[in-house]
Amino acid sequence: MKLKIPGVPQATVLRRYTPGQPLVDGPVLSLPPGGAIAEGLSKILERAGVSGSGESQGGASQRWAAIIFDATGIRDVAGLSTLHGSIAPAFRYLRPSGRLIIFGTPPEDSAEPERAAAQRALDGFVRSAGKEARLGTTANLVYVADGAESGLESTLRFFLSGRSAYVDGQVVRLRAAKPTPTADWAHPLKGRVAVVTGAARGIGAAIAEILARDGAQVVVMDMPAQGAALAEVANRVGGTAFQVDITSKEAPGHIGAYLSDRHGGADIFVHNAGITRDRSLVNMPADQWASVLAVNLDAQLRINDALLHENVLHPGSRVICISSTSGIAGNRGQTNYAASKAGIIGMVQAMAPEMARREMTINAVAPGFIETAMTKAMPFATREIGRRINSLNQGGLPVDVAETVAWLGQPGTGGVNGEVIRVCGQSILGA
Amino acid sequence: MPNLRRAAILGGNRIPFARANGPYARASNQDMLTATLDGLVARFGLRDVRLGEVAAGAVLKHSRDFNLTRESVLGSRLSPWTSAYDVQQACGTGLETTIHVANKIALGQIDDGIAGGVDTASDAPIAVNENLRRVLLQINRTKTLPQRLALLRKLRPTQIVPETPRNAEPRTGMSMGEHAAITAREWEISREQQDQFAVSSHRHLAAAWNRGFFDDLVTPYLGLQRDQNLRPDASVESLARLRPVFGKDGAATMTAGNSTPLSDGAAAVLLSTDEWAKERRLPILAHLVDAETAAVDYVHGGEGLLMAPAYAVPRLLERNKLALQDFDFYEIHEAFASTVLATLKAWEDPKYSKERLGLSKPLGPIDRDRLNVNGSSLAAGHPFAATGGRIVATLAKLLAEKGSGRGLISICAAGGQGVVAILEAA
Numbered sequence: 001m002k003l004k005i006p007g008v009p010q011a012t013v014l015r016r017y018t019p020g021q022p023l024v025d026g027p028v029l030s031l032p033p034g035g036a037i038a039e040g041l042s043k044i045l046e047r048a049g050v051s052g053s054g055e056s057q058g059g060a061s062q063r064w065a066a067i068i069f070d071a072t073g074i075r076d077v078a079g080l081s082t083l084h085g086s087i088a089p090a091f092r093y094l095r096p097s098g099r100l101i102i103f104g105t106p107p108e109d110s111a112e113p114e115r116a117a118a119q120r121a122l123d124g125f126v127r128s129a130g131k132e133a134r135l136g137t138t139a140n141l142v143y144v145a146d147g148a149e150s151g152l153e154s155t156l157r158f159f160l161s162g163r164s165a166y167v168d169g170q171v172v173r174l175r176a177a178k179p180t181p182t183a184d185w186a187h188p189l190k191g192r193v194a195v196v197t198g199a200a201r202g203i204g205a206a207i208a209e210i211l212a213r214d215g216a217q218v219v220v221m222d223m224p225a226q227g228a229a230l231a232e233v234a235n236r237v238g239g240t241a242f243q244v245d246i247t248s249k250e251a252p253g254h255i256g257a258y259l260s261d262r263h264g265g266a267d268i269f270v271h272n273a274g275i276t277r278d279r280s281l282v283n284m285p286a287d288q289w290a291s292v293l294a295v296n297l298d299a300q301l302r303i304n305d306a307l308l309h310e311n312v313l314h315p316g317s318r319v320i321c322i323s324s325t326s327g328i329a330g331n332r333g334q335t336n337y338a339a340s341k342a343g344i345i346g347m348v349q350a351m352a353p354e355m356a357r358r359e360m361t362i363n364a365v366a367p368g369f370i371e372t373a374m375t376k377a378m379p380f381a382t383r384e385i386g387r388r389i390n391s392l393n394q395g396g397l398p399v400d401v402a403e404t405v406a407w408l409g410q411p412g413t414g415g416v417n418g419e420v421i422r423v424c425g426q427s428i429l430g431a
Numbered sequence: 432m433p434n435l436r437r438a439a440i441l442g443g444n445r446i447p448f449a450r451a452n453g454p455y456a457r458a459s460n461q462d463m464l465t466a467t468l469d470g471l472v473a474r475f476g477l478r479d480v481r482l483g484e485v486a487a488g489a490v491l492k493h494s495r496d497f498n499l500t501r502e503s504v505l506g507s508r509l510s511p512w513t514s515a516y517d518v519q520q521a522c523g524t525g526l527e528t529t530i531h532v533a534n535k536i537a538l539g540q541i542d543d544g545i546a547g548g549v550d551t552a553s554d555a556p557i558a559v560n561e562n563l564r565r566v567l568l569q570i571n572r573t574k575t576l577p578q579r580l581a582l583l584r585k586l587r588p589t590q591i592v593p594e595t596p597r598n599a600e601p602r603t604g605m606s607m608g609e610h611a612a613i614t615a616r617e618w619e620i621s622r623e624q625q626d627q628f629a630v631s632s633h634r635h636l637a638a639a640w641n642r643g644f645f646d647d648l649v650t651p652y653l654g655l656q657r658d659q660n661l662r663p664d665a666s667v668e669s670l671a672r673l674r675p676v677f678g679k680d681g682a683a684t685m686t687a688g689n690s691t692p693l694s695d696g697a698a699a700v701l702l703s704t705d706e707w708a709k710e711r712r713l714p715i716l717a718h719l720v721d722a723e724t725a726a727v728d729y730v731h732g733g734e735g736l737l738m739a740p741a742y743a744v745p746r747l748l749e750r751n752k753l754a755l756q757d758f759d760f761y762e763i764h765e766a767f768a769s770t771v772l773a774t775l776k777a778w779e780d781p782k783y784s785k786e787r788l789g790l791s792k793p794l795g796p797i798d799r800d801r802l803n804v805n806g807s808s809l810a811a812g813h814p815f816a817a818t819g820g821r822i823v824a825t826l827a828k829l830l831a832e833k834g835s836g837r838g839l840i841s842i843c844a845a846g847g848q849g850v851v852a853i854l855e856a857a
């Protein structure tokens with residue numbers, strides 16, 4: 001239940017994706033005219049049937065669904081003034097659940113200090129704009145590396161659409177990757193075999209549903225003890241259930257053999273299974289430390305090992321690991337949990353180059369405050385604060401995490417690799 | 432006659448077996464069978480699939496459940512265009528349905544199907560007293576109100592007492608346990624032998640659970656995750672403390688510990704042709720080779736109520752040119768520990784083999800290390816019609832793990848019947 005508290009800003013109902021929904025619910029302002037990747041962007045918008053403009057500054061009668069700004073050409077501090085000059089007049093005319101998406105080039109790719117500075121400046125700009133934006137509007141930054149321009153579409157569509165409703169203040173790097181065209185944007189995962197661990201409930205079940213909605217053939221996994229709920233999820237999404245304790249010694253081999261035998265391998269593997277055993281460090285028994293590390297981190301490492309070693313994953317595969325903002329910012333009482341979730345990020349970053357060699361990707365998704373059975377059990381004040389301390393003034397939904405996973409799982413998202421995407425409404429934690 | 436195709440067993444699903452009036456006390460046969468079918472659908476990705484048929488049944492059945500299996504299919508995630516029918520052969524039901532589906536597959540009438548069974552001793556039907564039923568039917572037949580009132584006036588309080596189902600043979604009035612006690616005494620099966628056998632059932636089943644053997648054979652139900660009756664720490668000493676419950680004299684040997692408890696549960700098995708399985712990338716665990724049923728005259732013929740498998744197995748072996756020793760696994764349903772032990776003893780007895788079974792020499796002993804290696808009904812419990820499905824799926828997986836060999840299933844049933852079958856590794 002959400003309470004109305006005097007003086008506390010009310011949360012806007014976010015525009016979330018439903019099948020058949022148009023990409024955006026109004027015109028898109030594309031700025032500035034003639035940017036380096038502007039042509040590519042406008043072609044994508046055209047294909048998606050989005051009406052756009054590079055000129056009108058908007059007004060009471062012309063409200064933008066999104067502002068797209070191509071900042072890839074900005075090389076110096078003076079160039080940054082166009083950010084202010086062109087976005088400021090339009091920013092107030094964004095619709096509810098509007099989008100500000102800025103494209104830059106990765107600062108670390110530039111040898112020129114001033115260019116790197118200017119590009120890095122975008123980061124601070126976007127994050128601040130996200131905090132100023134109201135009514136469910138988000139601001140995100142995509143750094144497009146040299147040669148990655150052709151792989152923009154899935155990412156632009158994601159950030160424009162209701163699929164990214166709770167993704168705010170994020171910075172994503174897009175690297176050159178083998179282009180993979182998507183024939184049907186309503187079912188971008190068609191023909192893919194997707195695996196979700198911890199899928200019996202909550203976020204895992206939502207991921208299974210969204211992957212199935214997007215066309216994937218879904219295999220759901222969970223502890224044998226969760227089998228009843230797991231079977232329900234499997235039957236809901238028309239997939240198959242595999243009961244397995246991922247921490248058992250045999251699990252990686254079993255999972256690999258099962259996927260190869262029964263499904264001819266896999267294309268998407270979502271490591272979602274996770275547990276919490278919260279205790280302050282000094283009071284934490286060794287078994288609570290160990291079980292959290294075993295489920296949340298060690299199992300992922302061993303399963304990934306087996307999947308790669310046994311060639312279970314097809315070329316073009318996507319591995320997505322659920323981390324947490326606790327793993328980025330830390331959280332009182334969660335030394336074990338935060339250690340495991342930070343460890344996931346280390347694993348993702350270390351594996352990314354090898355995955356790229358195999359034409360695969362691995363990424364982490366770090367949820368912030370997501371409304372689940374777990375957060376329902378929180379004390380009132382803790383829960384209310386958790387919900388409010390972000391730019392969107394509300395908790396996210398399991399489907400928000402699932403949409404982000406589905407985007408990273410798309411064949412067309414091969415350019416995003418080794419990244420950590422937070423789904424946190426731009427929480428002040430772990431920013 | 433088309434060429435015969437051997438039916439493949441692809442896997443199974445059951446819910447953990449519960450003790451009567453336990454966690455499933457309020458679940459109906461239809462609830463349990465539907466959940467079991469749905470677990471199978473989830474395991475094998477069968478949502479909305481139209482199967483050749485679903486055959487299942489229950490021993491204790493409400494009259495409203497006349498179409499139990501079809502109703503369960505309609506409530507499940509299988510295609511509602513899947514036909515279904517009920518079978519009832521007491522404790523042999525689950526294996527008999529497997530044979531039915533396998534035979535239709537073998538004959539080319541269907542390519543795929545599910546066999547199974549369910550039983551609840553908790554949600555048992557209670558019928559009206561026979562006298563009351565007669566009066567009520569008579570009232571229904573009369574035409575005028577005064578006639579009806581006259582009939583109603585004839586009702587007496589004793590006629591209101593309902594009739595509860597009994598675990599007794601209609602023709603002898605004796606319970607199955609009492610029958611088994613006679614056989615145990617005839618074959619001189621000692622209390623210690625029975626208790627020892629029960630302990631090994633519990634230990635074997637516990638070990639199977641612990642090594643994850645049932646991870647892809649069982650789906651939890653109503654919060655129950657393992658067979659409720661399982662006592663991993665059962666010992667000969669702890670069982671020795673139990674009082675005999677069947678048999679009348681001082682030599683009574685059968686206790687609640689070496690007899691199966693009244694149980695609730697359901698089990699189902701997926702069968703198909705090899706081609707159907709391969710098209711769907713489903714595993715083939717084993718094939719059903721052949722089956723046989725037998726019945727004995729336990730009323731007047733001087734044979735034990737549960738001894739029919741002793742007759743069925745030699746006939747099955749003869750037809751398949753096999754010796755009793757040609758098996759890697761034996762799954763002999765543990766209605767009572769003494770039943771299994773008496774059956775094994777009968778196959779070793781030259782006189783019995785010659786005079787009763789008509790064999791020139793006994794079938795001989797079996798390697799006990801191959802008997803019920805993952806436990807059986809004494810530990811798991813025995814929801815009558817569900818036991819066959821449990822055993823078929825368990826044996827098929829054992830054979831798949833071994834990668835070769837064959838297994839023998841033997842199930843005794845009420846009414847002096849027995850159902851036996853041979854499975855072979857795929």
